[in-house]
Amino acid sequence: MQVEAFVAATTLSGHNAGELLQLDGITVEFGANRALDDVSFKVSAGEVVGLMGANGAGKSTLAKVIVGEIPHGSYRGTVICGGKVAAFAHSRDAHRAGVALVHQEGSVVSQLTIGENVMLAIEPSRLGIIDWKGLHAQADAALRRLGLAINTRTPLAGQGGVALMEQVEIARAIASGSRVFVFDESTSALGAGEITVLLQRMRELAAQGAGVIFISHRTDEILRVCDRVVVLRDGHVAMDTPKSGLDQGAIARAMLGSGRDNVVSGVQSAPSGRRETMVRLNRWSLSRSLESPRDVGPIDIDVAANEIVAVYGPLGAGKSELLQSLYGFMPELTNGAIELAGAQFRPRSPRESILAGIAYVSAERQRDGVVPYLSVLENMMLGWHRGPPRWRGPFVDHPRCADLCRSMIRDLAIRTQGPDQPIAALSGGNQQKVLLARALINEPRLVLLDEPTRGIDLGAKQDVYRLVRKLASTGTAVLYATMEESEALHLSDRVLVLRDGRQVALVESKDTNPHTLLALAGGLQ
Amino acid sequence: MTTIAESKSNAIAVASPEARPAPPIRANSIISLLRSAAGLLLAIAIVWIAFSILTDGVFVSDRNLTNLMRQTAMTAMVAIGMLVVVVQGEIDLSVGSFLSLCVTVVAMIEVSGVVGVWGTIAAALGMGILVGLWNGTWVARFGLPSFVATLGGLMLFRGLALALSGGRTITGVSDDIRFFGEAFVTGPALWAFIVAAAIISLWPLRSLGDDSQRRRALVRAGLGFASVVLLGWATLSYRGLPMPVAITLATAALVSWMLTNTVWGRHVYAVGGNRDAARSAGIPITMHLMISFVLIGVLTSIATLMLVGRLGSAPPESGLFLELNAIAAVVIGGASLYGGTGTVSGVLLGALLMQSLANGLSLLNVPTAYQNITSGIVLMLAVYIDVLSKRGGKLFSRP
Numbered sequence: 068m069q070v071e072a073f074v075a076a077t078t079l080s081g082h083n084a085g086e087l088l089q090l091d092g093i094t095v096e097f098g099a100n101r102a103l104d105d106v107s108f109k110v111s112a113g114e115v116v117g118l119m120g121a122n123g124a125g126k127s128t129l130a131k132v133i134v135g136e137i138p139h140g141s142y143r144g145t146v147i148c149g150g151k152v153a154a155f156a157h158s159r160d161a162h163r164a165g166v167a168l169v170h171q172e173g174s175v176v177s178q179l180t181i182g183e184n185v186m187l188a189i190e191p192s193r194l195g196i197i198d199w200k201g202l203h204a205q206a207d208a209a210l211r212r213l214g215l216a217i218n219t220r221t222p223l224a225g226q227g228g229v230a231l232m233e234q235v236e237i238a239r240a241i242a243s244g245s246r247v248f249v250f251d252e253s254t255s256a257l258g259a260g261e262i263t264v265l266l267q268r269m270r271e272l273a274a275q276g277a278g279v280i281f282i283s284h285r286t287d288e289i290l291r292v293c294d295r296v297v298v299l300r301d302g303h304v305a306m307d308t309p310k311s312g313l314d315q316g317a318i319a320r321a322m323l324g325s326g327r328d329n330v331v332s333g334v335q336s337a338p339s340g341r342r343e344t345m346v347r348l349n350r351w352s353l354s355r356s357l358e359s360p361r362d363v364g365p366i367d368i369d370v371a372a373n374e375i376v377a378v379y380g381p382l383g384a385g386k387s388e389l390l391q392s393l394y395g396f397m398p399e400l401t402n403g404a405i406e407l408a409g410a411q412f413r414p415r416s417p418r419e420s421i422l423a424g425i426a427y428v429s430a431e432r433q434r435d436g437v438v439p440y441l442s443v444l445e446n447m448m449l450g451w452h453r454g455p456p457r458w459r460g461p462f463v464d465h466p467r468c469a470d471l472c473r474s475m476i477r478d479l480a481i482r483t484q485g486p487d488q489p490i491a492a493l494s495g496g497n498q499q500k501v502l503l504a505r506a507l508i509n510e511p512r513l514v515l516l517d518e519p520t521r522g523i524d525l526g527a528k529q530d531v532y533r534l535v536r537k538l539a540s541t542g543t544a545v546l547y548a549t550m551e552e553s554e555a556l557h558l559s560d561r562v563l564v565l566r567d568g569r570q571v572a573l574v575e576s577k578d579t580n581p582h583t584l585l586a587l588a589g590g591l592q
Numbered sequence: 593m594t595t596i597a598e599s600k601s602n603a604i605a606v607a608s609p610e611a612r613p614a615p616p617i618r619a620n621s622i623i624s625l626l627r628s629a630a631g632l633l634l635a636i637a638i639v640w641i642a643f644s645i646l647t648d649g650v651f652v653s654d655r656n657l658t659n660l661m662r663q664t665a666m667t668a669m670v671a672i673g674m675l676v677v678v679v680q681g682e683i684d685l686s687v688g689s690f691l692s693l694c695v696t697v698v699a700m701i702e703v704s705g706v707v708g709v710w711g712t713i714a715a716a717l718g719m720g721i722l723v724g725l726w727n728g729t730w731v732a733r734f735g736l737p738s739f740v741a742t743l744g745g746l747m748l749f750r751g752l753a754l755a756l757s758g759g760r761t762i763t764g765v766s767d768d769i770r771f772f773g774e775a776f777v778t779g780p781a782l783w784a785f786i787v788a789a790a791i792i793s794l795w796p797l798r799s800l801g802d803d804s805q806r807r808r809a810l811v812r813a814g815l816g817f818a819s820v821v822l823l824g825w826a827t828l829s830y831r832g833l834p835m836p837v838a839i840t841l842a843t844a845a846l847v848s849w850m851l852t853n854t855v856w857g858r859h860v861y862a863v864g865g866n867r868d869a870a871r872s873a874g875i876p877i878t879m880h881l882m883i884s885f886v887l888i889g890v891l892t893s894i895a896t897l898m899l900v901g902r903l904g905s906a907p908p909e910s911g912l913f914l915e916l917n918a919i920a921a922v923v924i925g926g927a928s929l930y931g932g933t934g935t936v937s938g939v940l941l942g943a944l945l946m947q948s949l950a951n952g953l954s955l956l957n958v959p960t961a962y963q964n965i966t967s968g969i970v971l972m973l974a975v976y977i978d979v980l981s982k983r984g985g986k987l988f989s990r991p
Contacts (some may be wrong), residue, residue, distance in 0.1 A: 131763070158872055159874040162873075163874075174866070174872045176861065176866045176870050176932070178867035178933055179862060183862075186874070187859075187873040192855045195854045195855050195856060196855075197858065239873065394922045
């Protein structure tokens, strides 16, 4: 019934393609810090607006204002929604006004069924008693509009897939009659095929009369889908231009403010011939279990001591599982052999792997990485198991740790007030650098990096790339998992392509182009 | 329990639900049986058979079963409220102390004789609502962790109860209140109750038409109906259905139905399963937490009336460890303390299992000390089985 209402509203809007949402002079201050400064822009029906900006430019703050998570009254300026001044005190008020946020990783309750998730908080009911038939019919209708035919009575648990969770969330927004959709980095956890589908959905929503705001780091996606691009820099609108005539360079200049280049710095440090093999995988495989839902392998690969091998594949290809198995996370599920610096090695736990000279940085920075209440120094020292002892008897050797931490802060260009600052106060990119420092402190021989540039800004990305190159040049083998073709090709010497857990190719980066990689991973060749 | 692979194939096979491939991943099936409701029933059956042999059949006599039911009723009543709190990822440690406070106040009102039985009932329920609002305010409005807020309540309410009673047992409760603890449902009312229970127990059969649900429906209906037959036998051949048991079963049926079929009930699972998702979907979290604390408060008030009715007095130590027994019943019944899962039927069975042990050991004249030891071990084993099944049968957690 609400779906029909949406359709009806859509037809009406065909005659009146007015503004759905207008922001006027929005200013938000957190203490002395001005997160947004006099930001104004509009979203019209039928339009996809790309919202870009480096980390800390104010994108998330702006999104929070739009969806009511920053309540009316704690910012200056006005939000006009559907012709009326919107005074959202809650995200609930924004929902009622037809503004929906699609979260980065989908916001769902895995214990409930798919249908219940789609209709969460908008269940059809009489006297509080749920009309189950109506609920599943409406959920099904909303999912079908997204081109999905799923049994809505199945529990969402174990269906996995960020893509499905996001689709469920979009279906919920459709079913609740939303007119304005805010996609917050919704593609960051998706594979190439899933991204194409999602971008197509955005266009369809716009074609049906909705207004779409797409927040992303990824210039190519913004250029693929958006009609207009708004760039924020330091809380200001730095650019608000229709897409035609825009290119990556112009957006990057607007984001960075200076002439800095955004792509992986083009010049490849020519590898001075590969050195001796550091790690050799021989029919390495991982069987599925409750924790890792797919078989991975068998993988056969040698990585030289000064080589970067990118592990490339779409979401669900088994990249993370491969790296985790090498780090000793699931010893009972692995088969095959690893040779590390000429000796047989069997990873049995992260601790043993660290002692053997393996380092790992998880893709889930917040979940598996930082301990938010601890300082930069403590976070960095958590993983210190090699080298001279950090203890004097039972006590922390604070001066030594502080020296080491400071030198890491300098080497990795970590922007922090110092070793004692709580890590939660750092930006995402700088937190990631602290985690890289944690991995490097043990002077590893093999470094496993799982999407280390996910969700961090361009400047920090460049720093990470430089660091990875430097690592390789000093004799460390690097396995670098990524979903981005250009990143895989520009950074690495070779690319290991995975599809559904299987090794489908091992190619030289300099002889390969992004289309080949996509085709290999998509099973087209 | 469906495995991941099963539910997945279920979702994809839109066109032909029966064409399901054999699930490639399966947690140890014995373990998954053990942690399901059938497993709990199995555990109860084993305990009952063992005690029946050891006591020469006294344990399964209609008299002892009636007694066992009555002993279980009060804990189960509170545990139903605890379930709603725990499913939302919270906890209420204050129920035992609140019960003792409420018992004291109810007895004092009764002794003073200024209000009739309805006044006493209203006072008890009113206290339940007030205490629920008190706990809910500290947790949902002021943002204290519920563990801390209700730990405070645990100390505070027992202190108040002791201050009011002076540590003495208050006696002189009217016969009207004794109705809640001592009366029996008999005759046509009992028959009506049993028939209603039988209909409810056979309710799963309505999904017989659905091939994928058939076996589950048959098992559920069979076990449910067997329980009703047992209940009918024990109550019809002895003095009838004890009033506390009738009240608890009716409450259980109502709450169970509300949790599965009302908007409020489904949102309880959403709030506990993923609070951020619930919030961003527009569910009012504060109100939900508030309601759940009020609910457990009211159910504890009803338990108070049962206790005062049974004892006819208000001993100062009443309700000691009640919160822990209620939490044990909830956890044994399969709910997760992290929230999001748990059922009323599980809670009833959990409470029955714990009480069966206590009852049987008492019949055997085993000292309380050893009863406590047994309960503790059973609790840990039950939860260990739950953990095992989630870990796919692996004995040890990862280092």
